[in-house]
Amino acid sequence: MSRRRIVTLVSAGLIIGASLLSAAAPVAANNPSGRSQVKVLLDELSSPKGITMGPGKRSVVVAQGAYGPPPGPVLQHFLKGSQRGTTQPITDPLMLVDITSTPDGAGWGIGPDLVLYRQATQGGAIVPVLDIQAYQTADPDPVNSPTEPADESNPFGLAPLPSNDVLVADAAGNDVIRVSPDGSAHTVARWSRQTAGGISTEAVPTSIAIGRDGWAYVGQLVGFPGTPGSAHIWRLNPNAVDATCAVDLTTGPCRDWKSGFTGIMDLAWDTRNKTLYVYEIAAGGFTAFEAGFAPGGVFPPAVLLQVKNGRRHEIAKGKLSQPGGVEVGRDGAVFVTDGMFTGGRLLQVRSGNR
Numbered sequence: 001m002s003r004r005r006i007v008t009l010v011s012a013g014l015i016i017g018a019s020l021l022s023a024a025a026p027v028a029a030n031n032p033s034g035r036s037q038v039k040v041l042l043d044e045l046s047s048p049k050g051i052t053m054g055p056g057k058r059s060v061v062v063a064q065g066a067y068g069p070p071p072g073p074v075l076q077h078f079l080k081g082s083q084r085g086t087t088q089p090i091t092d093p094l095m096l097v098d099i100t101s102t103p104d105g106a107g108w109g110i111g112p113d114l115v116l117y118r119q120a121t122q123g124g125a126i127v128p129v130l131d132i133q134a135y136q137t138a139d140p141d142p143v144n145s146p147t148e149p150a151d152e153s154n155p156f157g158l159a160p161l162p163s164n165d166v167l168v169a170d171a172a173g174n175d176v177i178r179v180s181p182d183g184s185a186h187t188v189a190r191w192s193r194q195t196a197g198g199i200s201t202e203a204v205p206t207s208i209a210i211g212r213d214g215w216a217y218v219g220q221l222v223g224f225p226g227t228p229g230s231a232h233i234w235r236l237n238p239n240a241v242d243a244t245c246a247v248d249l250t251t252g253p254c255r256d257w258k259s260g261f262t263g264i265m266d267l268a269w270d271t272r273n274k275t276l277y278v279y280e281i282a283a284g285g286f287t288a289f290e291a292g293f294a295p296g297g298v299f300p301p302a303v304l305l306q307v308k309n310g311r312r313h314e315i316a317k318g319k320l321s322q323p324g325g326v327e328v329g330r331d332g333a334v335f336v337t338d339g340m341f342t343g344g345r346l347l348q349v350r351s352g353n354r
Contacts, residue, residue, distance in 0.1 A: 045344030048337040049324035050099035159208035189243040197227035209267040219264030231261040
């Protein structure tokens with residue numbers, strides 16, 4: 001998928017480290033359904049997307065970045081303990097698309113320069129681990145559109161593994177890469193083209209979340225025309241090598257797990273109760289979203305779904321826009337970022353259906 005087509009989705013931020021940040025005054029608002037609430041923890045952020053849980057007592061780390069005003073530092077927002085409600089900057093500005101941390105305490109981030117970075121310890125050096133575009137040049141996407149360059153890359157989502165490796169979803173490369181701390185890497189899976197709106201299109205994997213079963217769950221945006229309902233969630237064995245992901249393939253290392261989604265931006269598991277949170281760009285897909293960039297245009301509401309036991313329930317309906325990321329705390333608390341282009345926020349979403 002063209003980087004131009006997905007440019008509106010490329011987020012930014014900073015990282016890294018085991019002590020990443022944020023904080024602010026809460027403002028509660030009832031969801032129209034009456035079953036969920038949205039609390040604003042932090043506002044006036046600069047294009048936040050990457051979000052992960054911080055170390056120690058419960059805290060949320062937020063990356064800011066590429067759109068609007070110059071990016072601020074990575075922030076850690078403390079939610080419990082003596083520091084509750086405080087905000088702490090973690091690093092100087094370093095624009096990143098997504099952030100995560102591995103069990104060894106290292107922080108990882110994807111830069112808009114298409115490089116994967118790692119910080120081994122809090123306050124330590126932030127070092128490049130893998131030039132993802134260079135990797136893709138040597139391992140080109142076999143289903144890329146003929147008009148697109150063979151080395152096209154747009155790494156968009158990260159997920160940590162128990163081994164301290166990370167998985168990278170490359171939206172333009174239509175694949176998932178596994179990367180070790182020493183920079184060694186291999187392609188875990190590649191996506192075949194699919195038909196959406198009567199057109200053959202690319203899958204555009206954007207997001208990864210690791211389930212309680214140890215498998216990776218991968219969400220997709222779907223290329224032009226981005227037909228609503230055409231996105232799938234895939235169940236992927238993170239130990240696979242060069243697996244094929246294709247619609248209706250329900251066995252093997254990459255399986256078509258659930259369908260009927262629209263423009264997935266991020267995923268997050270609540271592994272305590274097997275609930276998956278799916279953060280979608282808009283009910284009308286990315287073409288409806290792009291109308292917000294027109295003179296006088298308005299961005300449509302984002303969609304945040306709870307998926308559990310085969311049922312899907314929208315929460316915070318009408319309260320979110322321009323989605324960034326979603327994360328679930330160890331106690332099941334749900335956090336999202338939004339306002340990627342018009343005043344970024346970190347929010348906590350509470351629902352009666354958890």
